[in-house]
Amino acid sequence: MALFWRRNREDKFSSSVLGLDKSIEELQAQEAAVERELGQRFSKAIEKTRDSINNRLDTIFEGRKQIDDQLLDELEEMLISTDIGVQTTMQILEAIRKGVSRQEINDIDALKATMKRELLDILQHSKDHGVASEMSVDAGIKPYVLMVVGVNGVGKTTTIGKLSQRIKDEGNDVLICAADTFRAAASDQLEIWAGRAGVPIVQQKQGTDPAAVLFDALQSAKSRNSDVLIVDTAGRLHNKANLMAELEKMKRIAGREVSGAPHETLLVLDAVTGQNGLEQARQFTKVADVTGVVLTKLDGTAKGGIAVAISKELNLPIRYVGIGEQVDDLMVFDAENYVNGLFN
């Protein structure tokens, strides 16, 4: 897993006291160690998911000598149970069937490897789309406007709390815009997060037009010369036309005040979400040009497979995953880590 927010990395490393007295090799080793540790933590967080998948696989293979139709049926159920959807499941099964008929897959290991490869292909393919990294946006642009959208209750506000702390910790001036003026106490919740992170917040009273709050925040970010502006929005069901129109308006205002803004729009998705997640992603992308997905609450037993389906169908990269309540429980998504985490 990579560093969290690398936009300021160049200056950070040249000016860092720590960095100057170390060779490139040492720095790389340091980074590798951090990555290892993060990888382990991630792996531990999705332990329950992995266990359940592996137990299933073991049961499926128990006492079987060959890969027959019944086994494939059971495999299909296992894949369906991860919420990756009927289509993606069929695609993976097709690959396995081919492998079996070509006699490339003879045992559980080969089969696991095929499943992993198929999943990875899907996830990595979407990396070329959306905004897979903050580095793809011109470093000269300030503030980098990051808008967070999603249906109700997926964890937008918590995600923003964590994001702002993490991005700030890597030496950026962050400003939060509390544009969820609808839900009771949403702004209070965000204010507490902002306080913890020591990040300023622009907010107004409940019921204010969110676009007006955003406008204020954009002005404020410009005058403060903030590096990053993170915008919280109210949760909305994607089939409510007027609420979606409100989102579109916010996007328009951001673009008018800061060139190219919002530079990144994250769709937050609860890992327990089922097939409706696809429709969510479709509608939000249509209205707000979503550039990436945040998968939250992955520390339960849910597998979050819907993110894979979204990745496949809509070519949206998964940016971050949430695996707990702590600030550093928000991680940069790493496809290989995720897939390995599921099947090892």
Added chain:
Amino acid sequence: MFESLSDKLKKTLKNLRGQGKLTPEHVDAALREIRMALLEADVNYKVAKDFVDSVRAKAEGQEVWQGLNPHEQVVKIVYDELVELMGGTSSRLVFTKQIPNVVMIVGLQGSGKTTSTGKISRWLRDNQERKPLLVSVDVYRPAAREQLRVVGGAVGVPVYQDKESNDPLTLVRGAMKHAQEMGFDTLMIDTAGRLHVDDELMVELEQIKAETKPIEVLFVADAMTGQDAVNSAEIFHKRVGVTGVVLTKMDGDARGGAALSIRQVIGQPVKFVGVGEKYDAIEPFYPDRISQRILGMGDVLTLIEEVQGKIDEKQAQEQLEKLTKNQFTLEDFRSQLGQFKQLGSMSKLMKMLPEQMTGGMQLSDEQSAEVDVQMKRTEAIIDSMTKAERNDHKILDASRKTRVAGGSGTTIAEVNQLLRQYEQMRKMMAQMNKGGMLAGLGKRMMGGLAGGLGGMLGGGGLPGMGGMPGMLGNGGAEDDSAAKSSKKKKRHKKRK
């Protein structure tokens, strides 16, 4: 949008015609479609499998595959089976004489516990004459308690607070005592959202349960939940003994298959359904409706009830009389529009109708918005007329029309168009079968309103709206009144 199960089966079984006998492969293919439909609706794979097996047994017993319309018969079996599985529900909570009766609200983070707590407390107060008190024991999430305080204020239900304490048990004890002293007969405890794998928090729930001995433990579940729904429901049930389920966010477009899974796994009924952001947006649960939704069959019953609930019966009766006497004025039309608007957006109405009726057509949000704009414009034009003009549109001459157009921000052409459509509609309605119109309020209003609106909107040149009047009209008892009248018109023409 998803295809309905009915359509899929139709496709699968269509090929059978003329092939003579059904083979077991055909049957398997049909059952496979049923299974896929359930999986796409997020029904748990295990539940789906058992379900398909029982449908197979039933279908074979009734020899439906030999029938003329096997797909229709199969859908009926699937539907009946779904209703049965989810049936046996009553939303009324059964209270005892004890003071207070405790209702615990539990669930995953973000499922909608706090909002549901507020909505249910209001529902209990208004429908079961309870006097509820609320308390939040979510001491973890920032501002969670503040949220319940605001919600309580909005629904007008008192919230017990103790800013000194951060201990759930202390808070619960305080709230119990307060309820006893102040005579609140129902205490609703909004607990902290938690993942079911979080043992520490589950222990806390057990403690709260032991302390308060709740008569109801309601598990709040998001209608959008996928395959994992059974896992969390199962564990919550095992730990704290769930007595009922609250299904939230049903105003989204999720099929809500999780409801079936949860019901199957814990054997407890769904008691309430959350259907909107407003605090009165909670409904008792009807198993037949969610069955239809899972299968993509629409929700006619809900629609009829909404019509009944929101349309003023007396006014409707008056209008009906006017209609049949051909005295239906623009003023009446204006009030009809207003009533129709109360039902919600056009796309919502369309969604509730079965696909057989809408011909599978769903209005996109844009189209629906366009219809709404059109309605607004029509209203504006009528509003810009004087009372005399509204009661007799014939007095509208060129200068009056110019004024109306100016006042409503439209053009004279638009005013003319409206008047033309209004006249057409009057003609059409006058021809309607009087007997059929009195069949029943819901149906009558459906036919009357939709026919009228259809006439207005259909002529308005909206994209894809041309077919509306007939389709909606078909839903009414007087079924093809619209079609009939147009037939009559044709006959007229011929005679001429």
